[in-house]
Amino acid sequence: MKLLTKGTAQNGHPVFMRKCYCLLGFLAAALLFSCNDSDTKGQKLGADLHIPDSVEINLKDPQKEKTQEKKKRIFMTFDDGPNLGTRNLLTILKEEQVPATMFLIGLHTKASPEQKLMWEQLQTFPGIELFNHSYSHAWRNRFTGFYKNPDSVISDFNRAQAMMMLKEPIARTPGRNAWRIDSISRTDLLKNKSVIDSLQRKGGYVLIGWDLEWQFNHKNSQALQSPDQLMAQVDHLFASNKTLKPDNLVILAHDQMWKSSADSLKLHEFIRKLKAKPGYELAVITEYPGVKEALVNQKRF
Numbered sequence: 631m632k633l634l635t636k637g638t639a640q641n642g643h644p645v646f647m648r649k650c651y652c653l654l655g656f657l658a659a660a661l662l663f664s665c666n667d668s669d670t671k672g673q674k675l676g677a678d679l680h681i682p683d684s685v686e687i688n689l690k691d692p693q694k695e696k697t698q699e700k701k702k703r704i705f706m707t708f709d710d711g712p713n714l715g716t717r718n719l720l721t722i723l724k725e726e727q728v729p730a731t732m733f734l735i736g737l738h739t740k741a742s743p744e745q746k747l748m749w750e751q752l753q754t755f756p757g758i759e760l761f762n763h764s765y766s767h768a769w770r771n772r773f774t775g776f777y778k779n780p781d782s783v784i785s786d787f788n789r790a791q792a793m794m795m796l797k798e799p800i801a802r803t804p805g806r807n808a809w810r811i812d813s814i815s816r817t818d819l820l821k822n823k824s825v826i827d828s829l830q831r832k833g834g835y836v837l838i839g840w841d842l843e844w845q846f847n848h849k850n851s852q853a854l855q856s857p858d859q860l861m862a863q864v865d866h867l868f869a870s871n872k873t874l875k876p877d878n879l880v881i882l883a884h885d886q887m888w889k890s891s892a893d894s895l896k897l898h899e900f901i902r903k904l905k906a907k908p909g910y911e912l913a914v915i916t917e918y919p920g921v922k923e924a925l926v927n928q929k930r931f
């Protein structure tokens with residue numbers, strides 16, 4: 631005890647310090663070993679550490695998808711082609727690379743050399759869908775008589791379907807805003823309801839109406855709403871949830887509205903404005919809710 635006390639007192643704390651150094655050395659070695667051990671597990675630990683990261687990423691992705699899902703879809707549809715406005719329409723669609731749906735009149739596909747040429751171009755034009763708008767268009771808009779006989783209506787559509795070799799039985803009724811997509815049924819003029827029902831049930835057609843018409847002057851075919859006015863109508867219909875299907879809006883326009891270059895600028899401007907809106911996207915009509923399912927369910931003869 632004395633030596634220890636003396637030694638401790640005389641040598642500064644060498645004995646004690648040596649023990650301390652030994653202990654520190656042991657701890658340092660243990661720590662080093664521990665660190666090395668950590669290194670060997672580094673990749674595994676790193677991988678473990680990535681799990682929360684990947685969870686975080688997985689949580690973010692559905693949010694992004696939800697944001698994308700929230701985009702409101704607009705279906706631009708053009709009736710009565712091929713006619714004198716079809717050429718300008720196709721030029722704009724090509725330049726802007728946007729999808730569109732055309733409801734064609736059978737008689738128009740061979741009514742003039744220009745219409746024949748447009749019909750040829752339509753058949754191979756990328757990004758568009760071609761469907762049936764009847765053969766005769768109610769024999770030049772004689773709608774009252776046309777919608778009296780269900781069998782003649784069906785045969786008129788079948789004639790157009792065959793001559794244009796259209797694959798899908800999707801159609802738009804001339805002069806009537808009618809929807810028939812499975813159980814969805816809406817007719818603007820109730821006195822024609824039963825005949826249009828026959829076109830779906832007996833004729834086997836899926837019928838596409840519209841939520842908003844880009845109206846035109848029937849004397850000079852010029853658009854009545856400006857691009858800004860039409861866009862305001864689109865915004866309002868979505869905001870007030872007044873479309874047939876929420877977040878989906880079908881616009882009706884007509885090929886003949888674009889026969890002059892000056893008038894077709896309005897269409898070009900409207901499409902550019904649509905493309906500039908991040909919350910909207912354009913689509914073809916087979917992407918409309920329920921259409922693909924209805925095509926499967928329809929019993930064609």
Ligand SMILES: [Zn+2]
Nearest residue numbers: 709710804805
């Ligand atoms: Zn029409």
